[in-house]
Amino acid sequence: MKWAIVRFPGSNCDEDARFALEKAGIRAEFVWHTAQDLRGFDGVFLPGGFSYGDYLRAGALAAKSPVMAEVRRFAQEGRYVIGVCNGFQVLTEAGLLPGALLANLNLHFTCKEVGVRVERTDLPFTRLYRQGQVLRLPIAHAEGRYYADPETLKRLEGEGQVVFRYAPLGEEAHYNPNGSLNDIAGIVNERGNVLGMMPHPERAVDPILGGEDGLPLFLGLVQEVAG
Amino acid sequence: MPRYQATLLIELKDGILDPQGRAVEGVLQGLGHPVESVRVGKVLEVVFQAENLLQAEEKAKALGKLLANPVMEVFALEALKELP
Numbered sequence: 001m002k003w004a005i006v007r008f009p010g011s012n013c014d015e016d017a018r019f020a021l022e023k024a025g026i027r028a029e030f031v032w033h034t035a036q037d038l039r040g041f042d043g044v045f046l047p048g049g050f051s052y053g054d055y056l057r058a059g060a061l062a063a064k065s066p067v068m069a070e071v072r073r074f075a076q077e078g079r080y081v082i083g084v085c086n087g088f089q090v091l092t093e094a095g096l097l098p099g100a101l102l103a104n105l106n107l108h109f110t111c112k113e114v115g116v117r118v119e120r121t122d123l124p125f126t127r128l129y130r131q132g133q134v135l136r137l138p139i140a141h142a143e144g145r146y147y148a149d150p151e152t153l154k155r156l157e158g159e160g161q162v163v164f165r166y167a168p169l170g171e172e173a174h175y176n177p178n179g180s181l182n183d184i185a186g187i188v189n190e191r192g193n194v195l196g197m198m199p200h201p202e203r204a205v206d207p208i209l210g211g212e213d214g215l216p217l218f219l220g221l222v223q224e225v226a227g
Numbered sequence: 228m229p230r231y232q233a234t235l236l237i238e239l240k241d242g243i244l245d246p247q248g249r250a251v252e253g254v255l256q257g258l259g260h261p262v263e264s265v266r267v268g269k270v271l272e273v274v275f276q277a278e279n280l281l282q283a284e285e286k287a288k289a290l291g292k293l294l295a296n297p298v299m300e301v302f303a304l305e306a307l308k309e310l311p
């Protein structure tokens with residue numbers, strides 16, 4: 001199994017993504033944002049970072065990269081695409097996922113561990129988690145406030161497209177770190193093969209990194225193929 | 228071909244909370260300026276060639292559509308002028 005990790009100018013979680021994929025037993029190759037051919041790959045990972053320095057809007061310029069036309073085709077074929085943090089922003093800017101990610105309510109770049117509840121487990125990304133399990137995952141972003149118009153939000157909730165939601169790790173009352181509507185931390189497209197999330201599972205795949213709650217997400221991808 | 232300069236204004240849609248505007252508003256009020264509200268947007272000045280003013284306007288609007296994110300933004304063509 002082989003995944004492509006797309007590098008945009010300003011990506012900085014690309015090595016973390018490789019570490020996580022390889023730890024799960026997946027071959028990972030870096031692909032430059034000008035690539036126009038993703039044949040031979042089983043999945044595409046859009047890593048976090050600050051593509052194009054977040055100019056215009058976070059992810060806006062990367063969403064117009066040559067590789068994104070191919071990522072779109074890839075997604076339409078039903079193959080797997082994961083976008084984390086800036087990668088999630090790129091996916092919404094490219095229209096591959098609904099909604100948008102706006103400036104955090106407190107205007108701060110927020111870098112900390114948060115609780116993330118698993119809302120469905122019938123996806124390859126979440127099949128190794130328990131329904132309702134609260135993961136401990138790091139976030140590191142300034143534009144992570146998920147927004148969608150009321151109609152889109154209703155559809156997302158109705159179709160079960162909300163995969164991850166911010167949740168308290170303990171007793172804390174203020175667990176939503178950025179003001180995301182409905183505490184949304186991650187969503188999938190209708191077909192369930194394109195995942196976007198603000199928390200970083202790839203930064204939580206080894207005890208030395210502070211936890212391994214992100215690892216099952218990557219291991220689930222392998223099981224999907226193995227059947 | 229004549230050159231034109233378009234001024235595009237991109238703003239958050241009404242009703243979408245703009246924390247940047249809120250922060251500016253707070254500072255202005257702290258300085259004793261009783262403003263009602265502040266919203267922060269972006270201005271883009273784009274220079275390009277077109278056959279005539281009508282075509283230039285079409286091009287400018289197409290650029291605005293490309294650069295604004297319709298999920299949370301609206302754009303307006305604020306000004307369009309032919310350059311000498």
